[in-house]
Amino acid sequence: MKLIFVRHGETEDNNKGLYCGWNDVELTEKGMMQAKKVCEKLKERKIDYIITSDLNRTMKTAEMINKYHHKKIILEKKLREMNFGLWEGLSYKEIKKKYAKELSGWEADWIDYAPPFGESVRHMYKRVTSSIDNIIAEYKDKNILIVSHAGCIRAILAYLIGNGIEDYWKYKIENCGITTIEMVDKLPVLIGLNQ
Numbered sequence: 001m002k003l004i005f006v007r008h009g010e011t012e013d014n015n016k017g018l019y020c021g022w023n024d025v026e027l028t029e030k031g032m033m034q035a036k037k038v039c040e041k042l043k044e045r046k047i048d049y050i051i052t053s054d055l056n057r058t059m060k061t062a063e064m065i066n067k068y069h070h071k072k073i074i075l076e077k078k079l080r081e082m083n084f085g086l087w088e089g090l091s092y093k094e095i096k097k098k099y100a101k102e103l104s105g106w107e108a109d110w111i112d113y114a115p116p117f118g119e120s121v122r123h124m125y126k127r128v129t130s131s132i133d134n135i136i137a138e139y140k141d142k143n144i145l146i147v148s149h150a151g152c153i154r155a156i157l158a159y160l161i162g163n164g165i166e167d168y169w170k171y172k173i174e175n176c177g178i179t180t181i182e183m184v185d186k187l188p189v190l191i192g193l194n195q
Contacts, residue, residue, distance in 0.1 A: 003135075005147075006065065008035075009030070010028050012028055014175065019084045019089065019095070023088045024057075034175050045143070048143050049139055051076050052146070054076065055080060059073070061147050062145075078131035085115040121165065132159065156181075160188035
């Protein structure tokens with residue numbers, strides 16, 4: 001079994017350095033070009049199923065990759081980015097100005113503190129890892145393309161390859177980078193990161 005992860009293409013929020021979790025933003029022109037490039041890179045790869053977060057930026061990226069594969073795209077809400085609540089669409093500087101106390105709480109406990117009306121990293125981690133456990137159990141011996149978000153892919157790598165949630169920040173996930181994990185005798189093996 002191979003799990004092929006692709007982060008969505010660039011969005012305007014990415015470009016501006018804004019916190020973007022559940023905000024349903026579109027790909028930029030550059031993001032569309034990134035998706036076209038990753039489509040070409042993956043056209044020869046055997047892909048049995050395509051699963052994507054249900055947000056526009058991931059669905060559009062998945063649709064573009066699907067050009068050569070013609071698979072039914074499966075939407076999975078659990079593969080959404082972390083919900084930043086009231087911090088959605090704001091820069092770090094704006095958050096520091098408007099939510100200084102809450103930001104201090106998050107910086108003191110980045111794992112369990114949740115932004116106002118958002119979710120904690122732990123909550124997102126549990127949501128995403130339960131989804132990946134289900135995918136691994138359901139699609140044994142298949143090649144699965146998963147189009148998701150930086151935080152989700154980071155969480156999955158920390159879970160399958162690293163030492164759990166504490167390793168969450170050890171992975172940088174690029175827009176439209178291809179990350180591949182192969183299951184070898186039920187053990188996850190990282191065979192490519194941000195390709």
